[in-house]
Amino acid sequence: MLIMAAAVKPLLPLSPSPVRLLPSSLPWIPSRPTSTSTTLLPTLRLSERRADVSASVAFNPSGSFDLSLDGDEEDSSKIALPMPPTEGRFEVVIDNDAIRGLDLSPFQVATGITSPLSAEPKDYLERTIGFSINYTREDPGDLRELSDFPDIRLWFVRLDATYPWLPVLLDWRAGELARYAAMLVPHQMNMRMGVVFNPEALELFIMNKVMVVYTWLKKHNVPKPRLKTSDMAKMLGFGIGDDLFNLIDQHPLDPS
Numbered sequence: 001m002l003i004m005a006a007a008v009k010p011l012l013p014l015s016p017s018p019v020r021l022l023p024s025s026l027p028w029i030p031s032r033p034t035s036t037s038t039t040l041l042p043t044l045r046l047s048e049r050r051a052d053v054s055a056s057v058a059f060n061p062s063g064s065f066d067l068s069l070d071g072d073e074e075d076s077s078k079i080a081l082p083m084p085p086t087e088g089r090f091e092v093v094i095d096n097d098a099i100r101g102l103d104l105s106p107f108q109v110a111t112g113i114t115s116p117l118s119a120e121p122k123d124y125l126e127r128t129i130g131f132s133i134n135y136t137r138e139d140p141g142d143l144r145e146l147s148d149f150p151d152i153r154l155w156f157v158r159l160d161a162t163y164p165w166l167p168v169l170l171d172w173r174a175g176e177l178a179r180y181a182a183m184l185v186p187h188q189m190n191m192r193m194g195v196v197f198n199p200e201a202l203e204l205f206i207m208n209k210v211m212v213v214y215t216w217l218k219k220h221n222v223p224k225p226r227l228k229t230s231d232m233a234k235m236l237g238f239g240i241g242d243d244l245f246n247l248i249d250q251h252p253l254d255p256s
Helices: 096-100 105-111 150-162 176-184 199-219 225-234 242-250
Strands: 056-059 065-068 090-095 129-134 187-190 194-197
Touching: 090 096, 090 105, 096 150, 129 176, 150 176, 176 194, 176 199, 194 199, 199 225, 199 242, 225 242
Parallel strands: 090 129
Antiparallel strands: 056 065, 056 194, 187 194
């Protein structure tokens, strides 16, 4: 089985050598784009040495990304624009007051999800959920991206802690999943490539969400929960093997 390893090119080096994502015993495989989701999925070019594959993962603030296996600088700069927001999606509008008060009521009112137990995934998977962040900077000259403001990130940390399965319901093709990840995963900004994630942190984020989302979808009898969960991971550049899902099934947990 081919195991996926990743080396991310940050502005400052994270380590002197490429960072391997997972030990060879875990069921990771390189992801490939599907015919129905080519706008945001990466295109992987396998090297001749299939036993030692490295990946350069680069995200931009709009949520699209490029991923190349040979570390080519020119390829890393080819960032596609996200698609327009899904028509009729649930739009969550948050402002400074909600953010600084860690107030989740704008999300609850917009989506109707008043508690983690009240959400039925089938009501949201097709329509999807997106965010509009109306954040007024104290300094108008502050050019940081929204994902660089600690108070905004803290609001999303609380949201994610309350609704840990939320990523599967987001408007992926409009870049909402990548933007959501940027709120929760350490990263650095690159003027050319956009947001470049810490590879180990991104790995842990993906693994956590795969386990949570797959279990939640199964609990609600959503058809093909493995496929839906795998598609979510592919949107962030990862492929998931059946062995991992089999392990989760062998030791089931009751999600909230």
